[in-house]
Amino acid sequence: MSDTALREILDSHGSESGSLVPVLQEIQGKYGYLPAEAMIEVAKRLRVDEATVYSVATFYAQFKLVPTGKHQVKVCCGTACHVRGGSKILDAAERELGIGAGATTEDREYSLDRVACFGSCALAPVVVVDKDVYGRMTPSRVKSVLDDSVRGGQQE
Amino acid sequence: MTFAEIKQRSLSRWETKQRTDKVRIIVGAGTCGQAAGARAVLRAIQASLAKHNLDASITQVGCIGLCYAEPLMDVVKPGQPRLCYGNVTPENAAQIIEDYLLRDNPRPDLALGTLGEGNIPGIPSLKDHPVLGPQVRIALRNCGNLDPRDIDGYIANGAYSGLVRALSMKPEAVIAEIKESGLRGRGGAGFPTGLKWEACRNAPGQPKYLVCNADEGDPGAFMNRALLEGDPHAVLEGMLIGAHAVGAREGYIYVRAEYPLAIEHLNTALAQMHDYGLVGDNIVGSGLSFHLKIKEGAGAFVCGEETALLASIEGKPGIPRVRPPFPAQAGLWGKPTVINNVETWGHVSAIMQKGASWFGGYGARTSKGTKTFSLVGKVARTGLIEVPMGMTLRQIVYDIGGGTSSGKPLKAVQTGGPSGGCLPASLLDLSVDYDSLAQAGAIMGSGGMIVADEDTCMVDLARYFLTFTQSESCGKCVPCRLGTRQMLMILEDITAGRGTPESMELLAELAESVKAGSLCGLGQTTPNPVLTTLRYFRDEYEAHIREKRCPALVCKDLIQYYIQPEKCRACMICLRNCPVEAISGGKRQVHVIDQSRCTKCGTCMDVCPEKFSAVTKLSGQPIPAATPAERSVWQLG
Ligand SMILES: Cc1cc2nc3c(=O)[nH]c(=O)nc-3n(C[C@H](O)[C@H](O)[C@H](O)COP(=O)(O)O)c2cc1C
Ligand code: FES
Numbered sequence: 001m002s003d004t005a006l007r008e009i010l011d012s013h014g015s016e017s018g019s020l021v022p023v024l025q026e027i028q029g030k031y032g033y034l035p036a037e038a039m040i041e042v043a044k045r046l047r048v049d050e051a052t053v054y055s056v057a058t059f060y061a062q063f064k065l066v067p068t069g070k071h072q073v074k075v076c077c078g079t080a081c082h083v084r085g086g087s088k089i090l091d092a093a094e095r096e097l098g099i100g101a102g103a104t105t106e107d108r109e110y111s112l113d114r115v116a117c118f119g120s121c122a123l124a125p126v127v128v129v130d131k132d133v134y135g136r137m138t139p140s141r142v143k144s145v146l147d148d149s150v151r152g153g154q155q156e
Numbered sequence: 157m158t159f160a161e162i163k164q165r166s167l168s169r170w171e172t173k174q175r176t177d178k179v180r181i182i183v184g185a186g187t188c189g190q191a192a193g194a195r196a197v198l199r200a201i202q203a204s205l206a207k208h209n210l211d212a213s214i215t216q217v218g219c220i221g222l223c224y225a226e227p228l229m230d231v232v233k234p235g236q237p238r239l240c241y242g243n244v245t246p247e248n249a250a251q252i253i254e255d256y257l258l259r260d261n262p263r264p265d266l267a268l269g270t271l272g273e274g275n276i277p278g279i280p281s282l283k284d285h286p287v288l289g290p291q292v293r294i295a296l297r298n299c300g301n302l303d304p305r306d307i308d309g310y311i312a313n314g315a316y317s318g319l320v321r322a323l324s325m326k327p328e329a330v331i332a333e334i335k336e337s338g339l340r341g342r343g344g345a346g347f348p349t350g351l352k353w354e355a356c357r358n359a360p361g362q363p364k365y366l367v368c369n370a371d372e373g374d375p376g377a378f379m380n381r382a383l384l385e386g387d388p389h390a391v392l393e394g395m396l397i398g399a400h401a402v403g404a405r406e407g408y409i410y411v412r413a414e415y416p417l418a419i420e421h422l423n424t425a426l427a428q429m430h431d432y433g434l435v436g437d438n439i440v441g442s443g444l445s446f447h448l449k450i451k452e453g454a455g456a457f458v459c460g461e462e463t464a465l466l467a468s469i470e471g472k473p474g475i476p477r478v479r480p481p482f483p484a485q486a487g488l489w490g491k492p493t494v495i496n497n498v499e500t501w502g503h504v505s506a507i508m509q510k511g512a513s514w515f516g517g518y519g520a521r522t523s524k525g526t527k528t529f530s531l532v533g534k535v536a537r538t539g540l541i542e543v544p545m546g547m548t549l550r551q552i553v554y555d556i557g558g559g560t561s562s563g564k565p566l567k568a569v570q571t572g573g574p575s576g577g578c579l580p581a582s583l584l585d586l587s588v589d590y591d592s593l594a595q596a597g598a599i600m601g602s603g604g605m606i607v608a609d610e611d612t613c614m615v616d617l618a619r620y621f622l623t624f625t626q627s628e629s630c631g632k633c634v635p636c637r638l639g640t641r642q643m644l645m646i647l648e649d650i651t652a653g654r655g656t657p658e659s660m661e662l663l664a665e666l667a668e669s670v671k672a673g674s675l676c677g678l679g680q681t682t683p684n685p686v687l688t689t690l691r692y693f694r695d696e697y698e699a700h701i702r703e704k705r706c707p708a709l710v711c712k713d714l715i716q717y718y719i720q721p722e723k724c725r726a727c728m729i730c731l732r733n734c735p736v737e738a739i740s741g742g743k744r745q746v747h748v749i750d751q752s753r754c755t756k757c758g759t760c761m762d763v764c765p766e767k768f769s770a771v772t773k774l775s776g777q778p779i780p781a782a783t784p785a786e787r788s789v790w791q792l793g
Binding site: 016017018019020021022024025046052055056059060061062063076077078079080081082083084088091092095115116117118119120121122123124126131132133134135136138139140 | 187188190192224226372373374375376378381413415416451452454455456468471472473475530531532534538539540574604606608612617621624630735757758759763
């Protein structure tokens, strides 16, 4: 972790406590997770307790305290996806990647997560890989979608 | 510049664009369009235009709501109406371009219909389309029609004229007009918007704040996403009107992080408004100053609750607090704050553009105007709709939605998400308004509407909702934190076949206590899906508990996959695809599932060719005794 990158993020926000969530979001965007040293630095800068930073970091589902994989695979487990067989898609993704939801593959290529809803419910079930949204999924399509991500996604 | 000058300029820019001799191609590229493959379609269109050396403009618009037919592509030839094609693939997009643009064949076989004025022989008008016909689009007036990245189109079509009208009125008069319209909050609780504004205006304390709740936490609902993506200006204009009425100088839009495209369009819209002097200091010379910031959520359902949302903006964990004081008295940083839902703001701008009595002319007695719904689940025509309140569930699900997608009987309609209820088919003639839904044990909620057919297990659905709310409970108050956990454990027992005859009474009793004892709306409404399923689908609970049977064949622990020997053609497909090698058999040898190894993933059923359909699910009955053909497989295996 480079100190300058962190300093830049901190400098670009004010020191009021309302900046806490956006600062953490930016750090996570940069590093893929929230390194402990960064959280300590944030506490100092925003003049809040380390415990406060930690409580915010652990409250919101978005924040990760451990490094995640290169590709983020997210399977929707919202209601529309659930009634259209979303759990089978999750099973298939778990089988394909050999990890459970919430985990990262050993080679750090993929992280797998369940997400509440992407707002594409009309095309349920839905999977998102990095920034690409895939609708009308079937268990047997999961593999090709994962291969897609290695080739650089759906492309512009 | 005055607003009149701005409008003049936008109009002429817009009209130039409309009047070009160029062909225009419009692609639905909202999140759902993209999920259906709109980007591949776009690439195919560009390639085809280049190949034939054709000059056409390509516009990307938000969601028109016909999500079941995504990807959508419209072609407008000069002097011809806008022609809409559905379920477009990259291949037929290229074909449409060749046929329509080069050979003047509009391909009626691929077309959904025409939009707007004029007609093309052999192609219906979408005005008469079963999905669009019954709709009244007020909040969604521009979604799918205009390019959200171009403010001129909106201004040319009436945007900000409501603001200008409001600015010519006293704040009190604006509030009176909103009151008169009968507008109630679209975020769930249905509180009268005008009353909320008045309370905030009259509350002591400065500065005052406005907040737009775009957290859209209901998993299975996307009305707010579609509105922000397709018409950010409807919402932003509403907030400017609110700022004038309430006397606020600062506002926040709290958007969930899962909606990156909505955030992008909001940012673009705000930047263009800045350039036009429509936000910031001294807006269009009126003296009104209003500054807006976008805050991204960080993934917590409870942050949709207003006090939790305000805490989150302040940089704290999103934990609700007791009301009163209500945000209108003490909200953001303890100051009077109006918080309204995205759609509420979208209606505010429409009301100020067209007047309270026009708006009040739609809807039911205590539920005025229209409401957007995301019609999803096991329904044939999924999508985003906006209808006058008071329409019946049957009209929505059958006339607009086309009935169930499977063609099987409808079992239930779930409204209001995790806070709402499951209504049985016998209540299909219920009027969809705040009061009727509440009486039936459900709620209007923000507009999620999920259709369940015979293959949906209602006990599993209740368990699903509890899994969600249990993990989203913030943990502050005991009834919610522990009560939801205990309720979930009982439901897990029932779906796993461990339910006892006492389970249902215990569940009902717990549900009532959690409802009565919880601090915020999350805990108070979490029991609704459980209570309504207990009320309307008791027989399904009993089948799980007494017969260890899941009638919908959903609950994994209560079902077994079985290959019917008389139907199996020994094609080896399931055998090869089974991820745990639980299927034995061979060429010309019936396939048999080893139940002790089967993980019930369902792969065999998915891959078994439809013409054989040999794999079935059984529940509450033993696997039939092995036939001689099956026994011979066992002996080999
Ligand atoms: C658990 C919970 C979640 C909520 N989620 C949302 C939401 O996602 N969007 C929303 O607008 N309102 C939500 N609400 C309602 C808000 O608390 C609040 O009533 C609403 O934003 C007020 O705006 P309105 O009057 O325009 O409806 C939620 C309430 C609860 C209790
Ligand atoms: S429920 Fe899956 S995208 Fe909304």
